[in-house]
Amino acid sequence: MSFIHVEKLHKSFTVLEKRRKGSLFRERKTVEALRDLSFEIGRGELVGYIGPNGAGKSTTVKILSGIMTPESGEVTVGGRIPWADRREHVRRIGVVFGQRMQLWWDVPILDSYLLLKDIYRIPDEKYHARLTELTEVLKLEELLRTPLRLMSLGQRMRAELCGSLLHRPELLFLDEPTIGLDAVSKLSLREFLKWENETYGTTILLTTHDMEDIAALCSRVMVLGHGRKLFDGNLETLLERYDTVRTVKACYENPSVMPALPASVTASREGEGILFSYSPGETPTAEVLRLLQAAGDLRELTIEPQNIDHLIAAMYREMDL
């Protein structure tokens, strides 16, 4: 059986609705956060877990980390049921919630690490070896004596990550770890995650809205929407399927030129140039470019880069999320 095994998972929440006029009580409504979710993750995989806000990503992570119990369904992580065997289970996992803090705000981070050492009962040598290694890779050496409250967001995230990995978890959950980080911090964080995954075979489940994170790190992506799994596979396959519209902007020396193109290509004037959108499946990019060049003297030509965010937005739209 694979490392993480999830089968037919259901979880719903009860929410109170707005009180209707004339009725005394508010009505209760059940919202299904997860419906019939099943997947398998093998040891050492680095999986991206995406979906629009409210899709049920965090709920899945909470169930997998043993904080929440589902209504029905089967979950095992390394052969253990997370919520039933909570203490043993949490000893082996690490969690980073990007918008929350685990380290103590007012004391040097080294003190927080010492506390974690005692909580996870890490032996002295192992702790020191691991701390040296992590502080080196995460560039934290000079910050160990600094309280968390004096750190920048990027430093804080690195410190949090170090805290979550001190006890060498087999499985790491990351909930939006790059949120609000600058470009340099993002890149170094990704590099680090890759290193941890390759060096120790740590299984990582990464929840994010940043598609660049996924593109840089994950060989496999799972898409969740309305509590259901909509896609499971590699990122290229996902993108190919939704890479349906591209745009080219052309400016001619003579602004009145209007090239003749197949009907499937739509054109609209935008400032001095003309914006063409086409689908590469019907009209290949080379064909479009040839026709544009034939129409007159081109001054400027820009092919809009493929934006993963747009593709994902298109996918969410198509899947009606």
Add this chain to the structure above:
Amino acid sequence: MKAYLSVFHIRRKMELQYRGAMLGGILCQMFFGLILISLYRALYASKPQELPISHVVSYVWLQQAFFRMLLASDPDLGDKIRTGSISYDLCRPMDLYGFYYIRIMAQKLTGSLMRGIPMLCFALFLPRGWGLTLPSSPPGLAISVLALILGLLCVCALENITMAFTMRTLDAKGVQAMLNLLMLILAGNILPLTLFPDSWQKVITLLPYAQLLDAPIRFYTGEYGMDRALRILLVQIVWVFLLTLLGRLMWSRNQKRLILQGG
């Protein structure tokens, strides 16, 4: 066990970060003490009471010195619950009740000792009738320390119950305000319990709030003699037991129905 010591240590360290606040607290509590004492002196001047004024003065000083033990809740714990950072604590291989209990205890103990000791030293050197008197007897002092420890266990259990309420209401302020008011009155911070009518005292001294500071102070001043020590300590132990049990029950129920918001 080591983990609990470690939690205690780090929370103590955190408390020590704010030395300025501590100094301010000491000055404020001293001011309060002096005001209250002048009030009771005025009362005694116009209508002497049965209880010697020196007892009342000592009562006031000890109450002020250990003010932090009664009325200082950890704002971080409430915030953790409100913001959801508590989910990190749920991911630890630790007992949540014990984890919070020890945090609360570290804060209360460090806070009150750091403020209390300098204050009591100051109060010992004040002129007669204004200052703290020495304990009635060495065994009285010993019993009073023991009673204070039991009182600390009681107040930590009470605070943890407040936290359990917070997990339901998501805001610590309401329940805390109510319980703090009860605490101020029934623990003897506003008016020493010894000055309440005798018939009232029979009931009030049995309530958990009287176990926190009132019982230890009365052993200190000698109002409770050795003959009553066993009975009073027993009442304290029963309350420690009951409050811990109730808190534990509430926490385990909370943990079962826990739904972490957002994210």
